[in-house]
Amino acid sequence: MSDSNHKIFGRIHSFESCGTVDGPGIRFVVFTQGCPLRCLYCHNPDCQEIAGGTEITATEIVEEVKKYRSYMRFSNGGVTVTGGEPLMQPEFVAEIFRRCKELGIHTALDTSGYVPINAAKPVLDYVDLVLLDIKSYKPETYRKVTSVSVEPTLKFAEYLQQIEKPTWVRFVLVPNLTNEPNNMEELARFVSGLSNVEKIEVLPFHKMGEYKWEQLGYEYQLKNTPEPTLEEVATAMDTFRKYGLKVA
Template identity: 55%
Template sequence: MQDVEGYVHSVETGGSVDGPGLRYIVFVSGCPLRCLYCHNPDTMKMKRGKKTSAFEILKDVASYRTYFNTGGGGLTVSGGEPLAQPEFLKTLLLGAKKMGVHTAVDTSGYLGTKVDDELMDLIDLFLLDIKSWVPSTYKHVTGVELEPTLAFAKRLAELKKEVWVRFVLVPGLTDATENVEGVAKFVASLGNVTRVDVLPFHKMGENKWQDLGMKYQLSTTESPTPEATEAARDMFRKYGLNVH
């Protein structure tokens, strides 16, 4: 296995929401999406990240193996968009699998065609972000088309890869009943989604947009009420999904 360098935004140890157990999370830089509510806009441009050796990260991951073995954790690669750096991602995951470490990748699925068979086999769990079911809403929220994400989700279903789906509930953008139900029906049809996280919109990254000189378009949007969030979760439950 040869070392590969990639652009990394940051690393978090002890993460508890990006996969099962305690996770070592690598946030890579570079993303083709321009999500209106992105809380890490500084990851959008790849070269804003620090050029980092995959072997350097894997050496650090190795020091946490005891925690992974006792707590059922592992390595999660997030971003940014991990699939924007497929060779770097492949090296990280191959190294992790050689150590017997569980692997997860957090992705929009938009670059799913970059996942070849070798890379696919190295990923134990996909954390798939589905922003909307309505194509026009998806394009407005992300700046890209919806279809590549749906196609990738279907491919994962055909391969019976385990998937957790994430859906962000944004008042006035993604909270329409037909949109929430559309996502729920699609996700339920796949048969390989073991968990759905309905995440209420927040503005924790707004200051980062300002620091980068970028306009934050959701400055007047409020977080959904607890009741609205629970209603969205109930919609997913209605279709038999395991919701968090």
């Protein structure tokens, strides 16, 4: 929403000034508030409710970003907006990215793709790179992980190819859940058909957010799920490489 001075407001959880895992180089990472998914392994469950967090203007965020331009320039980094789900606040995120592009700063959007494409289009105009989280390919597994349907995400992925938007696909490897061989094979086959995908990132499941679930009084259903072994990670990476995908 906008006030009388046309400042674009949004709600964020926090930001990280020197992130190194959400896109190329050193990045200023903005964690937006609100998410339509309820991922079993979510490490930011305190980002889920749209009414939480802190209200802030896009201008205030960009003023903070400017302080780190030298780090971004030196490392070929930029700004990443993640969440939560950034595309729940499209006007706000589009304004952050628009201002960054005016400053010559690389922009990356980390999204689940679980959004109406028409809502995403104005944001994508100012995005250099999309980090697309595909939690699973098999519909039943995706719903078990997220509580929602996989179809919007797959349609979003196809739209990104249609507009030739550079994309990195991210896949969280969870033992006894997402690492089922057919699930990974089908995801690899789907992603290999997308000419705009530069690489796929296999992210090993971890429990670093478990304490947040406990603090919020939520039940952490993956309490007894182990982190993947090096062998399981290697198997997943080999599955994607078999389909000609660059894997990180």
